[in-house]
Amino acid sequence: MSNSLVDNVSRRRFLQGSALATGGLVLGFHLPGGLKVLAAPADQPGRLNGFVQIGYDDNITITLTHAEMGQGVHTSLPMILAEELDIDWQKIKVLQAPAMAEGPIASASAGTGGSRSVRREFEALSQAGAAAREMLRHAAANRWNVAVDRCVARQGVIYCEDKQATYGDLAMGAAMLAVPQNIALKDRADWSLLGTPTKRLDARAKVDGSAIFGVDVQLDGMLVGTVQQCPVWGGKLVSVNTAPAMAVSGVSDVVTTETSIIVVASGYWPAKKGLDALDPQWDMGPQALNDDGRIQGQLDQALKGKMAIVVNKGNVTQAGKFVSRTVQAVYEVPFLHQATMEPMNATAWVHDGKIDVWAPVQSAGRERVSIAQEFGVEEEKVTVNVTFLGGGFGRRSSMDFIRPAILASKQTDRPVKVIWSREEDMSHGTLRPVAKAQFRAGLNGPGLPVTWDNRLVVPSISKQLAPERVRDGVDPVSVYGADELPYAIPHQRLGYAMPDTGVQLGFWRSVPHSYNAFFVESFIDEIAVSGSTDPFELRRLLLADKPRHLAVLERLKHESDWDEKLPARHHRGLAFHECFGSLTGEVIEVSMHGGLDFRVERITAVVDCGAAINPLTIEAQIEGGIIYGLTAAMFGRIDIFEGQTVQKNFDTYQMIKMAQIPKVDVHILENGPLGGIGEPGVPPIAPALTNALFRATGTRVRTLPIADAGFNILDRIDQA
Amino acid sequence: MGFTINVNGADHTLEVDGDTPLLWALRDNLHLNGTKFGCGISACGACTVLVDGAAVRSCTYAVEDAEGTEIVSIEGLADIGMVALQDAWVEEDVPQCGYCQSGQIMAAAALLNEIPQPTEADIDATMTNICRCGTYSRIKKAINRVAADQ
Numbered sequence: 001m002s003n004s005l006v007d008n009v010s011r012r013r014f015l016q017g018s019a020l021a022t023g024g025l026v027l028g029f030h031l032p033g034g035l036k037v038l039a040a041p042a043d044q045p046g047r048l049n050g051f052v053q054i055g056y057d058d059n060i061t062i063t064l065t066h067a068e069m070g071q072g073v074h075t076s077l078p079m080i081l082a083e084e085l086d087i088d089w090q091k092i093k094v095l096q097a098p099a100m101a102e103g104p105i106a107s108a109s110a111g112t113g114g115s116r117s118v119r120r121e122f123e124a125l126s127q128a129g130a131a132a133r134e135m136l137r138h139a140a141a142n143r144w145n146v147a148v149d150r151c152v153a154r155q156g157v158i159y160c161e162d163k164q165a166t167y168g169d170l171a172m173g174a175a176m177l178a179v180p181q182n183i184a185l186k187d188r189a190d191w192s193l194l195g196t197p198t199k200r201l202d203a204r205a206k207v208d209g210s211a212i213f214g215v216d217v218q219l220d221g222m223l224v225g226t227v228q229q230c231p232v233w234g235g236k237l238v239s240v241n242t243a244p245a246m247a248v249s250g251v252s253d254v255v256t257t258e259t260s261i262i263v264v265a266s267g268y269w270p271a272k273k274g275l276d277a278l279d280p281q282w283d284m285g286p287q288a289l290n291d292d293g294r295i296q297g298q299l300d301q302a303l304k305g306k307m308a309i310v311v312n313k314g315n316v317t318q319a320g321k322f323v324s325r326t327v328q329a330v331y332e333v334p335f336l337h338q339a340t341m342e343p344m345n346a347t348a349w350v351h352d353g354k355i356d357v358w359a360p361v362q363s364a365g366r367e368r369v370s371i372a373q374e375f376g377v378e379e380e381k382v383t384v385n386v387t388f389l390g391g392g393f394g395r396r397s398s399m400d401f402i403r404p405a406i407l408a409s410k411q412t413d414r415p416v417k418v419i420w421s422r423e424e425d426m427s428h429g430t431l432r433p434v435a436k437a438q439f440r441a442g443l444n445g446p447g448l449p450v451t452w453d454n455r456l457v458v459p460s461i462s463k464q465l466a467p468e469r470v471r472d473g474v475d476p477v478s479v480y481g482a483d484e485l486p487y488a489i490p491h492q493r494l495g496y497a498m499p500d501t502g503v504q505l506g507f508w509r510s511v512p513h514s515y516n517a518f519f520v521e522s523f524i525d526e527i528a529v530s531g532s533t534d535p536f537e538l539r540r541l542l543l544a545d546k547p548r549h550l551a552v553l554e555r556l557k558h559e560s561d562w563d564e565k566l567p568a569r570h571h572r573g574l575a576f577h578e579c580f581g582s583l584t585g586e587v588i589e590v591s592m593h594g595g596l597d598f599r600v601e602r603i604t605a606v607v608d609c610g611a612a613i614n615p616l617t618i619e620a621q622i623e624g625g626i627i628y629g630l631t632a633a634m635f636g637r638i639d640i641f642e643g644q645t646v647q648k649n650f651d652t653y654q655m656i657k658m659a660q661i662p663k664v665d666v667h668i669l670e671n672g673p674l675g676g677i678g679e680p681g682v683p684p685i686a687p688a689l690t691n692a693l694f695r696a697t698g699t700r701v702r703t704l705p706i707a708d709a710g711f712n713i714l715d716r717i718d719q720a
Numbered sequence: 721m722g723f724t725i726n727v728n729g730a731d732h733t734l735e736v737d738g739d740t741p742l743l744w745a746l747r748d749n750l751h752l753n754g755t756k757f758g759c760g761i762s763a764c765g766a767c768t769v770l771v772d773g774a775a776v777r778s779c780t781y782a783v784e785d786a787e788g789t790e791i792v793s794i795e796g797l798a799d800i801g802m803v804a805l806q807d808a809w810v811e812e813d814v815p816q817c818g819y820c821q822s823g824q825i826m827a828a829a830a831l832l833n834e835i836p837q838p839t840e841a842d843i844d845a846t847m848t849n850i851c852r853c854g855t856y857s858r859i860k861k862a863i864n865r866v867a868a869d870q
Contacts, residue, residue, distance in 0.1 A: 070817030070853045199813045206818030207809040209754020209794035213819060216753040224748060249737065267748030268757070269740045341758055341766055341819040341852050390756070390819030391852050422759045616813050620855070624816060627854030650763035650850060659844035663857035717841045 069392030084129030111363030115676020139173035232643035245274035307495030308473035314491030323442025342390020394507025430506020447531020481516030517683030573692025582675030625681020728796025738784030765849030
């Protein structure tokens with residue numbers, strides 16, 4: 001595994017620079033630029049999959065493999081390239097690359113996720129932009145017969161004293177030149193576009209109805225289907241009389257598979273009516289009796305049992321004998337569903353030995369390989385076209401929602417779009433796992449923790465998706481956020497166990513950080529309470545040797561007016577978490593209105609993501625992450641009964657709405673290497689809220705969701 | 721059986737069952753795909769359209785009930801003089817994934833039809849569509865921007 005982004009990139013980048021048939025200067029580069037990622041197939045050196053084209057008409061087109069699911073990469077990634085290329089930003093267009101065999105766009109080796117895109121591609125995109133700029137300068141120097149250092153690039157034009165030529169005009173000359181390598185990039189201080197609030201390039205298409213999501217794919221001769229899979233994960237279809245569905249006007253086919261039924265029709269509604277008319281017999285399989293009680297028993301047993309040791313620093317047992325006081329707590333979080341606004345769907349056309357797919361998918365390159373393997377065709381025969389994603393949040397990194405479309409197309413010899421009902425989508429999630437954690441800390445006289453003992457129980461995502469990631473009984477995707485505490489506590493132990501709960505698991509925005517931040521930051525708050533320390537002050541003392549962390553805390557304290565006296569019945573809570581290379585602190589202020597009714601008055605967030613590429617995106621992602629996290633903290637729970645998901649739609653899987661939340665104040669710090677931004681907003685908000693509610697009521701919520709403890713979130717403005 | 725509905729100023733006769741939700745008639749019969757499917761139970765609002773100027777969640781509104789009404793979908797919003805809403809959405813950089821935004825914009829259009837200068841309480845009471853990306857504060861800003869310009 002290469003741990004060097006620069007080495008990896010410089011070896012592969014710019015294997016060709018050529019004027020393609022489409023015209024202009026086209027540079028190809030290889031994305032991702034580095035960093036090995038989860039469950040990626042072998043990289044294919046030499047396969048170019050990112051492109052920038054400078055057309056003779058001065059339009060600039062950048063082709064990216066990254067899925068746009070709201071996180072703004074189709075704006076922030078082009079900004080990186082444009083900074084070095086120095087262009088008129090209005091002239092840039094973004095194309096989504098498919099994962100395919102032929103043509104200029106090769107398959108991506110990794111999906112879009114892990115808050116990685118900007119961090120990982122920064123170097124490659126900057127080099128691509130810089131190389132194109134240098135080639136254009138050289139082309140101008142050749143044309144005017146002047147020294148290249150007299151040619152200056154600015155806003156899409158090369159200038160040399162009184163002479164000037166646009167990039168488009170110079171593109172053909174530039175295309176004949178060798179591609180320069182390892183160009184010195186601009187210093188941050190010299191950035192002009194990066195760091196400037198820049199509006200999304202995809203906004204117009206997303207407000208006039210023209211943006212194409214997966215559900216909007218339209219092909220000649222296409223049919224529309226909907227699917228029902230065995231209600232219990234791992235079960236099978238025994239039999240079904242398909243006649244009632246075939247009797248519905250518009251239904252053309254009923255496709256049965258080992259585990260599912262797909263009704264295919266002229267449109268979604270007849271397909272849905274057809275499916276609803278059926279009375280299939282299922283063999284519910286080994287998980288038929290699974291339920292929350294059984295899962296709870298597994299968690300409790302694992303909590304008491306033998307654990308893999310993840311962290312063992314100092315000597316917790318020995319040091320524990322000399323502490324002044326101990327604090328203990330047990331926390332728990334439920335299964336969660338991503339609940340993307342766009343239900344699962346995909347379109348497939350199986351024809352002439354080929355499989356063409358159109359899907360809102362985070363991991364097109366990987367799914368292309370999986371499709372080839374599962375359907376027994378060569379990878380070269382599979383193309384996965386990527387649409388806009390109506391939310392991803394980790395749910396769209398699999399092929400379970402692509403498979404039904406392929407099966408239906410195979411059987412009907414027609415292109416088929418299969419759209420899952422919301423109920424089907426909720427019933428067959430890839431759930432954020434349940435997790436339970438026991439903590440014990442020993443405090444010294446002044447109330448600082450000297451021992452920290454965390455026993456963590458989480459069923460393993462990797463065990464289901466990429467078992468090779470599990471080493472010595474530890475799934476890193478379960479323990480991140482609990483394993484490397486930022487706090488200076490001399491004696492630390494983290495034990496981990498992974499019961500198999502028989503529930504299909506997957507990624508969920510911020511993955512283990514979503515629960516480990518809740519556990520750790522709740523417990524830190526309990527330590528602060530026990531030691532009668534201000535929660536800011538406790539963290540400040542424990543982060544004394546970390547100036548970057550302290551800067552986030554100090555800024556947060558200032559921006560949230562932490563030291564200002566609050567009105568009666570108002571209370572604040574604080575949490576801090578480090579993940580995906582970024583540091584995030586959040587303060588929430590609540591007001592109490594009788595019993596356990598509360599309002600969210602104010603939310604302040606400070607994030608240090610190293611460098612602000614697009615402040616508008618950062619604000620949106622932190623605010624959106626907070627609302628996502630707050631929704632889960634307040635309401636989110638998926639129950640399992642008789643092996644099935646109980647919550648099946650938004651009537652029972654409740655969401656925070658506009659009336660309940662204030663605008664989030666987001667403040668950005670830039671004190672380190674580039675960090676991620678799609679996920680870091682999520683983790684701190686749950687503990688910030690429960691810490692605030694503890695101060696308000698004396699009730700410590702240790703089990704999410706908060707609503708289960710009787711708390712009720714009110715609209716911010718009294719409508720009466 | 722045929723049903724005639726008026727969408728974005730034009731009549732369309734559709735050979736569908738009368739219980740077909742307007743959402744699916746728009747999407748699968750008229751290929752007006754800007755109106756989105758989210759939940760199918762009127763819970764999320766992604767499918768919101770204007771029916772005689774009011775916000776209607778089209779996933780549970782049958783085509784047979786839509787006869788004789790004037791329906792406006794996101795594709796027809798500019799033609800009824802409400803492009804300012806879409807411009808405001810772009811100006812305030814509202815969309816993230818964008819999937820719910822057609823419905824949000826149509827709900828906002830109905831609100832502004834009813835109350836040209838809404839208070840924050842009016843906005844909160846009316847704008848109940850779900851956005852999983854959490855774009856609510858920018859939606860509010862966009863609505864206020866349009867109201868201020870009217």
